[in-house]
Amino acid sequence: MPSASDTTTGAAPAGAAPGGATERRSRFDTTLLGGKIALLVVVGALVLVFPQMAADPFILSVGVVIASYAALAVSWNFVGGFTGYISLGHAAYSGLGGYATALFITRADLNPWVALIGGGLLVAVLAVPIGIASLRVRGASFVIVSIALVLILLLVAQSWASLTGGAQGLRVPRPFGEDVLRPEQHERFFYIHVAFVVVALALWWAIDRSRFGMGLKAIREDEDKAQALGVPTGGYKLTVFVISAFFTAVAGGLYALWFGYLDPIFQFSILIGSYMVLMSLLGGLRSLMGPVLGAVVVGYSLEFFKVHYGDSQFHLVALGLLLALVVLFMPDGILPAVGALVDRLRPEKRTSIREMTAEDLLEHNRRLDGGTGTPEGTATPAGSGPGATDAERDLATVPPREEQR
Amino acid sequence: MTSTAPVGGATATATTEPSLETRGLTKSFGGVRAVDGADVTFHRGKINALIGPNGSGKTTFFNCVTGMIKPDSGKVTLGGNDITGKPPHRIAAAGIGRSFQLCRIFPRLTVLENMLVGVRSPSVLHRMGGARNGDDIAKARELLRRVGIDHLESSEARDISYGQQKLLELAGVLMVDPDTIMLDEPAGGVNPALIGRIGTLVRELNAEGRTFVIVEHNMDMVMSLSDHVVVFDRGRPIAEGPPSVVQNDPRVLEAYLGV
Numbered sequence: 001m002p003s004a005s006d007t008t009t010g011a012a013p014a015g016a017a018p019g020g021a022t023e024r025r026s027r028f029d030t031t032l033l034g035g036k037i038a039l040l041v042v043v044g045a046l047v048l049v050f051p052q053m054a055a056d057p058f059i060l061s062v063g064v065v066i067a068s069y070a071a072l073a074v075s076w077n078f079v080g081g082f083t084g085y086i087s088l089g090h091a092a093y094s095g096l097g098g099y100a101t102a103l104f105i106t107r108a109d110l111n112p113w114v115a116l117i118g119g120g121l122l123v124a125v126l127a128v129p130i131g132i133a134s135l136r137v138r139g140a141s142f143v144i145v146s147i148a149l150v151l152i153l154l155l156v157a158q159s160w161a162s163l164t165g166g167a168q169g170l171r172v173p174r175p176f177g178e179d180v181l182r183p184e185q186h187e188r189f190f191y192i193h194v195a196f197v198v199v200a201l202a203l204w205w206a207i208d209r210s211r212f213g214m215g216l217k218a219i220r221e222d223e224d225k226a227q228a229l230g231v232p233t234g235g236y237k238l239t240v241f242v243i244s245a246f247f248t249a250v251a252g253g254l255y256a257l258w259f260g261y262l263d264p265i266f267q268f269s270i271l272i273g274s275y276m277v278l279m280s281l282l283g284g285l286r287s288l289m290g291p292v293l294g295a296v297v298v299g300y301s302l303e304f305f306k307v308h309y310g311d312s313q314f315h316l317v318a319l320g321l322l323l324a325l326v327v328l329f330m331p332d333g334i335l336p337a338v339g340a341l342v343d344r345l346r347p348e349k350r351t352s353i354r355e356m357t358a359e360d361l362l363e364h365n366r367r368l369d370g371g372t373g374t375p376e377g378t379a380t381p382a383g384s385g386p387g388a389t390d391a392e393r394d395l396a397t398v399p400p401r402e403e404q405r
Numbered sequence: 406m407t408s409t410a411p412v413g414g415a416t417a418t419a420t421t422e423p424s425l426e427t428r429g430l431t432k433s434f435g436g437v438r439a440v441d442g443a444d445v446t447f448h449r450g451k452i453n454a455l456i457g458p459n460g461s462g463k464t465t466f467f468n469c470v471t472g473m474i475k476p477d478s479g480k481v482t483l484g485g486n487d488i489t490g491k492p493p494h495r496i497a498a499a500g501i502g503r504s505f506q507l508c509r510i511f512p513r514l515t516v517l518e519n520m521l522v523g524v525r526s527p528s529v530l531h532r533m534g535g536a537r538n539g540d541d542i543a544k545a546r547e548l549l550r551r552v553g554i555d556h557l558e559s560s561e562a563r564d565i566s567y568g569q570q571k572l573l574e575l576a577g578v579l580m581v582d583p584d585t586i587m588l589d590e591p592a593g594g595v596n597p598a599l600i601g602r603i604g605t606l607v608r609e610l611n612a613e614g615r616t617f618v619i620v621e622h623n624m625d626m627v628m629s630l631s632d633h634v635v636v637f638d639r640g641r642p643i644a645e646g647p648p649s650v651v652q653n654d655p656r657v658l659e660a661y662l663g664v
Binding site for chain 2: 209210211212213214215217218221222224225226227228229230231232233234286
């Protein structure tokens with residue numbers, strides 16, 4: 001699986017660069033790819049042996065919490081990363097997924113894993129009308145609409161005590177039975193969460209490569225323009241929204257099965273929804289692995305601060321400071337910042353269009369002369385004599401980057 | 406009305422069948438009638454121009470035709486088919502491509518990725534297919550070379566110059582293979598040499614059979630390029646015809662100069 005930082009890597013420009021540069025460039029890319037694969041193998045191995053290396057069940061449970069955060073953040077990023085619609089209310093779907101899973105087990109006597117998928121599907125169906133209504137508005141309005149749903153569900157879960165247990169909370173039966181002890185259960189859930197994250201990442205990656213994904217990214221950049229180019233924006237947004245709601249709900253259901261207890265205040269909280277956004281922003285929401293990295297940083301920091309500052313709310317202050325620093329110095333997130341750093345080491349800078357070599361320019365101008373002459377019998381309005389030279393100059397030389405509008 | 410093109414004769418001249426028509430098209434914002442019962446006919450295979458003073462409703466008219474704004478009343482037909490009030494992506498699929506007044510591209514996608522957004526997808530399966538497939542990329546590179554910015558394909562679109570962005574926008578519209586191309590101020594904010602280059606491209610594309618509708622303030626460009634000019638004032642056409650006739654029409658002079 002390629003690393004997240006290569007999302008904009010295109011095929012090398014065909015025959016544009018002189019031979020030497022191409023060779024060096026590809027060698028650098030080969031090294032980079034090798035490094036990425038090595039990193040992936042090492043990180044993957046570390047994740048797989050983590051439960052064996054964890055010193056005690058507490059550390060193991062922190063691992064599960066972080067994996068659960070990663071599951072939520074990756075699920076959130078289907079909408080946030082592709083379309084740029086920032087939902088602060090995704091706790092609605094994780095909470096609903098948790099409650100649906102729990103109630104399917106306790107009320108309908110379903111197998112826990114069937115209940116988990118059933119909960120996800122139920123939320124996906126509910127997400128259709130919710131998506132149709134909320135995706136009509138953009139930007140800040142969408143954020144507010146997304147929050148409203150969480151608040152409504154919080155009230156419902158607290159008030160409808162006969163179904164949800166109200167403020168008393170809801171107990172969820174342990175899926176592996178009573179004879180599987182806590183540490184053993186932690187270990188199993190750690191692997192289940194990791195598997196879930198891998199599946200979600202694989203789907204994100206596949207969408208990223210598809211025409212569908214290109215349309216979604218176009219919506220993020222300029223929705224009207226995308227629609228004018230034939231992208232059915234409404235259908236695309238709704239589809240990815242439902243996918244995101246399904247995965248978020250399953251992640252919420254997994255949490256319910258692992259933790260064994262649901263409290264409406266915690267399930268339907270703005271804070272959980274904000275964590276999903278912050279983790280993705282921190283890691284880089286336009287990158288595949290960004291939300292995972294963000295989940296590790298935020299999840300670890302939260303547990304670390306909680307251990308050190310006890311029951312006070314100081315862990316939130318510390319987390320806020322951390323985020324402020326990242327947003328100040330790496331506005332696009334950690335992974336894009338690292339990617340930019342790596343690009344600086346590149347011998348031939350692919351992104352720098354200002355450094356066209358003399359040969360490139362010469363060849364380009366030659367091609368312009370040959371390729372785009374005016375057809376017979378038509379006059380160029382601006383006069384083709386001196387104008388043509390100007391046109392070439394305009395096309396071939398690249399001014400320093402200007403801020404747009 | 407005559408079908409003789411005043412300047413440039415690459416276009417096949419015989420046809421004057423309507424391509425894009427509006428009847429009684431009306432759109433108000435609050436108390437302002439931006440488009441006021443406009444009956445306009447653009448001709449297939451021609452370079453049609455839409456001109457008029459600032460605030461005469463050209464861009465609103467444009468947006469009503471391309472589905473960005475739903476008209477209050479009236480009708481838009483393309484080759485006889487009613488497309489009134491359809492969403493923009495359906496109108497794009499019906500064969501109308503458009504550019505925007507202040508050039509709009511996807512700033513954080515690369516030039517090549519910008520090109521790959523606009524692909525007509527016949528089926529769900531097609532949409533699930535890879536965006537970076539050989540056919541689409543070959544077509545995108547061909548069009549980028551045609552407008553002269555193929556050397557920039559892996560640059561982010563926000564990093565290229567404004568003139569290059571204008572060319573990118575035009576090339577991106579061509580990816581959808583539209584029969585009718587509507588350009589909103591293609592010459593706005595670009596240097597004279599590039600205006601000439603855009604004019605040449607329009608002429609070439611028109612010679613291949615594409616219909617153009619161009620909103621433009623640059624009179625040199627309008628008069629030298631277009632076959633048919635429609636003059637807008639206060640939300641409706643006040644004159645139309647070949648450029649040589651229109652530019653001497655007293656109503657046009659009045660609308661522009663206020664005399």
